[in-house]
Amino acid sequence: MKKVLILFAHPKFEKSRVNATLIERLKDKAHVTFHDLYEAYPNFHINVQHEQELLLQHDIVIWHHPLYWYSSPAILKQWKDLVLEFNWAYGPKGNVLQNKTVFNVITAGGSREVYCSEGYNVFTINEFLRPFEQTANLCGMHYLPPFAVMGTHNLSDEHLLHYANQYEQLIDVLQGDFDAKHISKCFFLNDLEILTV
């Protein structure tokens, strides 16, 4: 069974109904490690060694965060800057993360429609996430399209529950044998046909 590491970054988790619901069932799921970055490092003083050990112990890494100003909350950038060291994660001798899988799980207030060339955000979510994609590439990791929870401002409880179920099911699928090439072709992981819910 593949092990999943959820690197969760939300500066005000206590005020996020959407993320609370998404996370609820995953917190204690077998072979899933839920790692709450803002709670672990309220001073942004990230324990690099601990974070690197966590990465080594897992096969699938999820950057789970709200989309703020078309990017992640600050601590996730801090995490990348500190943890993904030269000659560890990348560089001539940096190969420890190779062939691990990584993707973003994002929540965004805007709907899917506003994130396109015709919408007022002009670019797609995938385009905004390019820095994450290339970070993964440089570390030799397989980067998958994001799992996106869009339009959270107007999300009904029913819809939200649907997303939470999909998220859990996605993790189940990824933990089994999956075809990374096939999966990486879709736009959002939400669109995968295997997700039956």
Place this chain on the structure above:
Amino acid sequence: MSGSLLFDAIIFLAGAIICVSLAKRLGLSSVIGYLMAGVLIGPYVFGFIGEEGEDIMHFAEFGVVVMLFLIGLEIEPKNFWNMRKSILGMGGIQVALTVAFTYLFFAVLGFQWQVALTVGMAVALSSTAIALQTIKEKGLMNTTFGSSAFSILLFQDIIVIFMIGALPLLSNTSEGTDTDAAHGSETLIESLPIGLQTLAIILSVAIIVLAGRYVVVPMLRKVAKTGVRELLIAAAFLIVFGISYLMEFVGLSPALGAFLGGVVLSTSEFKHELESTLEPFKNLLLGLFFMAVGASINFVVIANSPLTIGGILLAIIVIKALVLFITGRIFKLKLDQNVLLTFSLAQVGEFAFVLLSFAFQLNILEQEQMDMMLVVTAVSMSLTPILAVLNERLILPKIGTKESIKRPMDHIAKSQKVILVGFGHFGSTVGRFLRSHGVEATILDFDSNRVDFLRKMGFEVYYGDATRLDLLESAGIAEAKLLICATNKVSVAKAISKIVKEKYPHVELMVRTKNRYDAYELLNRDVHNIYRETLDTSLTLASDALSKLGFRKYTLNRQVQNFIKYDEASLRRLASQPKLDDDYIFKARKELEQQEKLLENDFRRGIVAYDNHWDSEHIKQQLEKSKEA
């Protein structure tokens, strides 16, 4: 004119006061003033001081003894190590070349090789008293020039021990013992066979090192425990007198012994206390010494052979200056720094008196040769400040701006940039953290037991009352950037900030206080960096408590910062109110009411409601509101 002791004292003191203040008014070094005073009151001008001049010289040498003790105190073995390259390199080159050139010069003039070598050694030594006094007076200790000069002088101070040790080997054995018997000399060293003399020197050095460590330091601790300040002054002089007596008994220069004693005690916690106790005495005694040098210039010898003496004097100064300039070149000193070095150390120093008279006792030198060299030495010392003035006014302005770049911090002459007062639990934490960043604070503490203990743990702690200006000064307050007051005694903190604000306003004060009320007073004294020991820790605890109750740590962290900001602002507002009158109480009450209100508000809104950052619900509400509108 040889009057009573009181009359002599009046002559010396009046001479010093008149001449030194005159020299200072003319912008000259105090050393010139003292020397002039010496010449004036000496046997050849006004004749106030006659045959007793020599006795006074002997007494005044005590100023040099005290100074060398103080210099020794400043040289910790560890700093020695850091300076080893410049001490050995610059000092070694300077001494070796000067001895060689002077030897050649005198050998060519037809002197015996023993005489030429002895004079060479004596000439190689510059005057620590004059050079250092001038450098310190001008505040140049931290320049490249200052530290280079110090390195060279230090090397000379050390090498002179070996020179004195080597002198007996130069003397003709049979002749030496003959004259010793004829002199009826009483010192130990001269009653010994030549071979044992060197051994006696080594032994007495060992005695000083051992006694310093195992007798003097325990004694000082006992004295410190009594808390009677004048006892410490007594103890300081006991040490210096003791060393001098021992050295004189053995037949060595007391100055050397004092220097060694100083080095031995430099690592003890009493370093600064001893420094500030002896400093004023040193300056006065040195003044006396310079006056004695001035008075000892034998104008009769000069009058008898003015050309010979003038020629030798000129040759020696030129040789010394040349060698110093070459040394500076080798060590890549900038031109102006090098010129300063060249002129400041070109004189023959007080160690020459010691070496020359010792050589005379050993029958190496004849009376005439010694007299001549003594005059050359005294005159060259008197010329130094004059040469320095000429250099400063005529040469330096032509070779560019003065270099004020300081040497790197790993240097002995470094000024400790931070002074840390109080080394209890609070101060030691501060000190440890600074030290972990390579910042070695000069630490002052008043509890000798704790000082002792902490020193065993490897900290550099000194013992003393930090509210004394002279102690702060010897701890280097003049060059300090920060003074951290970490003591828990509020009265001490207040006293220190008052002194420092008055005398050294450039030093930034950082003060620990117990609570608001102490903070108010300090704020009103214009101290801005105030650290209430009750603020940060209590909030850390409160925030951890809330975390255990389920609050998010990052939010708590932000709120703690907000709270501190708010509390500091209110502290400063309140401090600006006049205190202890009705208005103050009224304002304070008002402030309290305000705080109560704010706390109430916090409670009603929930502590996280201070800000709405990252709160999507809040955005949603705002959006809905605008839609409704």
